[in-house]
Structure formats: structure tokens, C-alpha cells
Amino acid sequence: MNADVRWLNQVSWDDQGLVPVIAQDHASGDVLMFAWMNREALETTARTGEAVYWSRSRRKLWHKGEESGHIQKVHELRMDCDNDVILLRIEQVGGIACHTGRHSCFFQKYLAETGWETVEPVLKDPNLIYSKDGGKSHD
Incomplete structure (x- = not known):
């Protein structure tokens, strides 16, 4: 083998042949x-040194940053003690990981007084980011 x-x-x-992955700076x-x-x-x-994920909505491989x-x-690359979660320690090129244009997808914080609040x-x-010319015509 x-x-x-x-x-x-x-x-x-x-059971779908997937594993959850956390990307950490x-x-x-x-x-x-x-x-x-x-x-x-x-x-x-692992082979390329760049993060590639499985898009469940598009049902295809997704090279992070292919559009943005x-x-x-x-x-x-790390794996947890149960071998069922992967941790990627990464460098986020451009500093934006989230499709909303934020550094992190975890930009909402729960506050007991107000509920979920955007803090990033x-x-x-x-x-x-996602326009055909990457926003170059808007700069």
C-alpha cells in the first residue's frame, strides 16, 4: 500500500466521505x-500547499481564492485526537478569508443584552472582490 x-x-x-476543517491564521x-x-x-x-475544500452546495472541489x-x-496540517477534524494553520493571502469581505467568517459575537452583533x-x-475584473475598474 x-x-x-x-x-x-x-x-x-x-458517511458522505467528508471531514470538517478549521482554517486558523x-x-x-x-x-x-x-x-x-x-x-x-x-x-x-497537502500536495500543493494551498487550501482546497469540497463545496457541498456546488458539489465540487473549491480552491480557496480561485475567484477572489x-x-x-x-x-x-493537524488532525484532532479522534481523527475526525482537520486543522489547517494557514497564511491568508490578502487578509480576507470570508466571502463577506471580512478577515474571518466568525465576525458575529453573541452579547447577552442585544443578541448577535457584528464586531468585525x-x-x-x-x-x-467577486466582480469579473476584481474591482480594478472601480479603483
């Missing part, structure tokens, strides 16, 4: 996002 296959076999994949420790990977996504991530340019350079600013308008 190929050693490259054995490490993938150690992951406890769910390697320098600050900020949790940036949560996503899913299948075997091909995890193998591709905000790729994730992987510094370290939009760094770049998502309409500029």
Missing part, C-alpha cells in the same frame, strides 16, 4: 473559517 494513501486512510471520514491564531474536505481535497491541499485571489497558503469590519466590498 502506498504511504500517501495510508495517511488519508487514518482520517475518520463521515498561523501567526495570530485567529480562527478564520470552517469548511469541508473530501479525500481529493485533503490530498490536493485570497488563497490560503498551508503552513501545517468589512475590509473590502464583496461586490468588488
Whole structure:
């Protein structure tokens, strides 16, 4: 058996062949996002050094940053004690991980007095990030 296959076999994949993944900024420790990977996504991530996820809504591989340019350079892959969660310690190119234009997808904080409140600013308008020309005609 190929050693490259054995490490993938150690992951406890769910019944859909997926594993949850947390992306964490390697320098600050900020949790940036949560996503899913299948075997091909995890193998591709390890091989290329850039985060590739499985999009459950689009039912296809998703190279983080393929549209926005905000790729994730992987510094370290870790697996939890139950082998059922992957942690990517990454460098977030451009500083924006969230499709809303924020640094992190975890920008809402629960406050007992008011409920969920947005506590992180939009760094770049998502309409500029995801326009065909990347917002260049708007600069």
C-alpha cells in the first residue's frame, strides 16, 4: 500500500466521505473559517500547499481564492485526537478569508443584552472582490 494513501486512510471520514476543517491564521491564531474536505481535497491541499475544500452546495472541489485571489497558503496540517477534524494553520493571502469581505467568517459575537452583533469590519466590498475584473475598474 502506498504511504500517501495510508495517511488519508487514518482520517475518520463521515458517511458522505467528508471531514470538517478549521482554517486558523498561523501567526495570530485567529480562527478564520470552517469548511469541508473530501479525500481529493485533503490530498490536493497537502500536495500543493494551498487550501482546497469540497463545496457541498456546488458539489465540487473549491480552491480557496480561485475567484477572489485570497488563497490560503498551508503552513501545517493537524488532525484532532479522534481523527475526525482537520486543522489547517494557514497564511491568508490578502487578509480576507470570508466571502463577506471580512478577515474571518466568525465576525458575529453573541452579547447577552442585544443578541448577535457584528464586531468585525468589512475590509473590502464583496461586490468588488467577486466582480469579473476584481474591482480594478472601480479603483
